Amino acid sequence: MITGPEQRKAGLLIGSALLLILVVLYWSPIIQPANFYDYADTRPCFGVNNFINVITNLPFALVGFLGIRLLSQIPAKQAAQVIEPEISSAYFLFFQALLATSLGSAFYHLSPDPFGLMLDRIPISLAFINLYCIVLSEYLSPRLGQKLLFPLNVFGLLAVMYWYLMTTYQEGPADLSAYVLVQLLPIVHLPLILMLCKERRPGGRYYLAALVTYGFAKLAELQDTTLYTLTGMWISGHSVKHLLAALAAWWIYRLLQLRTAKR
Template identity: 85%
Template sequence: MPGSDQRKAGLLIGSALLLIVVTLYWAPITQPASFYDYADNHQRLGINNFTNVMSNLPFAVVGLLGIRLLSQIPSRQADQVIEPEISSAYFLFFQALLATSLGSAFYHLSPDPFGLMLDRIPISLAFVNLYCIVLSEYISPRLGQRLLFPLNVYGLLAVVYWYLMTTTQGDAADLSAYILIQLLPIVHLPLILMLYKERRPGSRYYLAALVTYGFAKIAELQDTGIFMLTEGWISGHSIKHLLAALAGWWIYRLLQLRTAKR
């Protein structure tokens, strides 16, 4: 491996180890007791927390569009659009978005730890599969393939572990393992986009997805403030759903454009 490649790999490995150390240092990371108290809890059309429930529909739309697009790519031309060695990761990403719409809608009907587990599992899987996709497209398809299964298992178990801990510890249950799932891609993906050359067009769309998701997290943190600013029309959490779905749409749009250029 050339020296420059060694330095790039060293930076990624070093930053991953640093994130793990920092996460372990701050553990246990817990969620506040007020976590389930969302600003908008209005019932409409007989549906509890109507806007927070219905704002999950775009996840289903993007997920279904992505699954349909991938299903229509001829196998002989697939390598122009996706990395064939990890084709399952692309499907899993959009399937996770579809599952997010169902899990999050179920959770918001009556927020509790079990529903939150069903919400967080597909979110975790969407993150790890997108991470493996970018690793494969920019660094090595073999690397993405080798990490695909263990990271999906980790993403699932991290959330299940948190839920099991809530049965005995309540709000004191440790979220560290789940938080790491989001931190690693959020830190690594922009580094990969900067350090490695793209072998297929896509950098600006991956970057757009990351930036959009960043705004989604900001909206989530400003749930009540946005709800008051819009005079009760929409809350920050509902906007978070819409922006997170838009982040997924950027990935769909990327694959759509690649398909059009075949």
């Protein structure tokens, strides 16, 4: 149960969430750019189309595998020192989503199209949502994180499926507003939570490092062609985005690894 100062912090988060929803609704429909599938680096290699954009998804699989293995090796009686027991499934789901992201994004980049992009975006959404619920649980209220886990995961799944279905079956561009909200809410809320709430387990700096690294990943994505040109057509901004996003996830793995070592 949330009481006292925690109520005020929860109220701030709820208020900012409502504001974000209003902003997204105001700007909706949010339409995917017409040239979204036109990546700078389309070079094939070893018979694989768009090779670099495909192969740079491997770090997601590595971090996902390492995270699942680490969590599986924690003795049950000591787990509470490393993770929030009431929301233990969210930690596994986060790393499982990274594995799925590696597969989905690699499949998508072999031949970019809406179906592949759906398979790419679903695990990305689930990774965001489960990390969000983890931080809520660790910093604000385990019960709140537990209550939000299932409905937010369902919302993230439906947000991407809605976009795909509208893209496939309606005339004209589909609205990305719900998917944008899935990413925007954690990006805005997580820094607020880290600033306002006292950590009950060590590691806040690793969450912050993950957020900052992901911010650079998004910047790289926006400069896809520019980075491709600046590196002498060695690596594109989108491929750099994959590597930086995987590094952001690695900070979460590193946090849990250090907690485990201190048991």
